[in-house]
Amino acid sequence: MSDDTIRLVTIGRMLRRRRRLLAVLVVVGALVGYGVSLLFPPRYTASASVLLPGQWEERELLTQAEVATSSAVVDRAAAALRLPGVDGRELRDRVSAKAADGNIIKISGTDESPERAQRLSDQVAQQFVAYAARIAGGGAGTGATAPETLREQVAETNRRISELAASADPGQTVESVQARTELEQLRTALQEAVQKLDETESANHRAGMVVMGPAARPTGEAPPTRVQLVGGGALLFLVLAVVGHLAAARVDRRPRGEAEIAAVLGSALLGTVDVAHERAAHRVKARGARARTRRILGTDTRWDLPDPRTPGTEADAGVRYRRVCARLRDRQPAPRRLLVVVPDGDETARRAAGRLVTEAQGDPLLRVAPVSVSRPMVPDRDTESGALVVLSAGSWTAEELTGIGEACADGGHEVVGVVVAGTVRTRPARSAGRPPAGRPAADANAADADAANADTDGDADAADAKAAGPTTADAVRGRVTGGSV
Structure with missing residues (x-):
């Protein structure tokens, strides 16, 4: 993965x-x-709206929103409210303003109670309107920009233009050129004066900001x-x-593919076998309070393992085991005695090894040896001619598999092959006389015939094993019943 x-x-x-x-x-x-x-603690937010008459550009509205939350406005609001332990600096964190559609500045105040939030937003809105009016009134009081002075300047300029126009010489003399130049300068001054007059009147008109009623008392928390x-x-x-x-x-680096597992162990893959899925097979074998907690929480099983495959027939599963045994016979000379190494705690591999011993029927003669992956220890070589590693895919890291391979080498066992066990879903058996839905009767009969042939082959193998002598059969029975599987 x-x-x-x-x-x-x-x-x-x-x-x-x-x-x-x-x-x-x-x-x-x-x-x-x-x-x-x-x-x-819960906080409540109330909002008051201030209308700005006239025409305003978007950047001008943003400027007015910044003015509404400036220290000059908020400090005056804090002085008017006289809240205990609250100064203008702390109050600025509770006040916000933004420009809304329709030349409206929306001022919001946040406090721990609805009443105080309402008072805060109303007071800041009033102080903002008063501050804006004071700025506009102070600017209109300058003499050079007063409306009356500007109008007198406009009238004087008009008279001077008329006089110059009457005395100007239409020729190309120096005096006539100077007169016309002075006339154009005065016209420019007249236009600037008229523009200043319009701006002054617009500013006086804009100064009339209006608070659009008291803020509504909040009913829900902010x-x-x-x-x-x-x-x-x-x-x-x-x-x-x-x-x-x-x-x-x-980041999990556990080998999951059959070829990758065989490469880590340094041996050949002999095949894959199927084991019926059981939830307990993937549980961690442990005891104590920690193990019970993991069992309750469901963390005692691996979640990243793939879902069990769709099962085939029991005859197909038996064929897989017998093919592994046949490959072992081809690879090992007689007498064929092998040590089946199974990682301790791998219940799927343990069950697969048990059935592999049963299907081998003494040829090769298999002895199962569970090995701890934390401290791997394989029995010393006795009569075995090699080791067969049986494990499930995706359960062990490369370091753990390498440790098992090194333990086999320390015990004098050569790893002759690897068998990977996988889980399959179990399904209820169908009655022999009724084929599956949508399947022709001929196919059902053919499947039944294959199963009968497989059973016949199994009986023949059992007969051969019995004919081989009582020593081999007794040895197999002793291995199975003695607790090796």
Whole structure:
């Protein structure tokens, strides 16, 4: 999985196999969110609107919004409210302003009670209007820009232009050119004066800002509310758990392919065999309070293992085991005695090794030896001519497999082959006289005939083993009943 793309089916399998752990983490996240809500008291936000008459550009409205939250306005509001222990600097963190549509500045105040939030927003709006009017009135009082002075300047300029126009010489003399130049300069001065007059009148008109009524008293808490904190904590813990599981699976370097496992052990792959799926086969064998906790949370089983494959017939499963035994006979000279090495805790491999001993029927003679992966120790070589490693895919790291191979070498055993066991779903057996739906009767009869031939072959192998002598049969029976499997 470390090199594969994470798909929705992987996330679905993780949610299904880790649902109890995820449910516990969601509850913990909700409790954390509730605890955070207790540390921060609820806050309420009220808003007051100020109308700006006239025509305003967008950048001018943004400037007025900045003026509404400036220290000059907020400090005056703090002095008027006289809140105990609250100064203008702290109040600026509770006040905000933004430009809305229709030349409206919306001023919002936040406090721990609805009444104080309403008073705060109303007071800041009033102080903003008063401050804007004071600025506009002070600017209009300058003599050079007063409307009366500008109008006198316009009238004087018009008279001077008329005089110059009457005395100007239409010729190309120096005096006539100078007169016309002075005339153009005066016309420019007249235009500037008229423009200043218009700007002054517009500023006087803009100074009439109006507070559009008192702020409405808030009825609900300002975000984030307690419900939002509880839900956010639960969602955050769920997302972190999912991401953590996927990240751990992404960096997992366990060999999963049959060829990769055989390459790590330095031997050849003899085949893959099927074992009926059992949930207990993937559980971690441990005891104690920690093991019980893991069993309750569902973390005692691997979630990243693929789902069991669709099963074939029992005859097909037997054929796989017999083919592995046949390959062992071809690779090993007589007498064929092998040590079957199974990682301790790999229940799937243990069951596969047990059936492999049964299917071999003494040829080759197999002896099962569980080996701890933490401290691998293989029995010394006695009468065996090699070791056969049986394990399940995706359960062990490359270092653990290398340790098993080195333990076999230390015990004097050569790894002659690797068998990978996989799980399949079990399905109820059908009645012999009724073929599956949609399957022709001829195909059903053919399948029944194949199964009968497989059983006949099994009986023939058993007869051959019996004819080989009582020593071999007794040895096989002793291996199975003696607890080696």
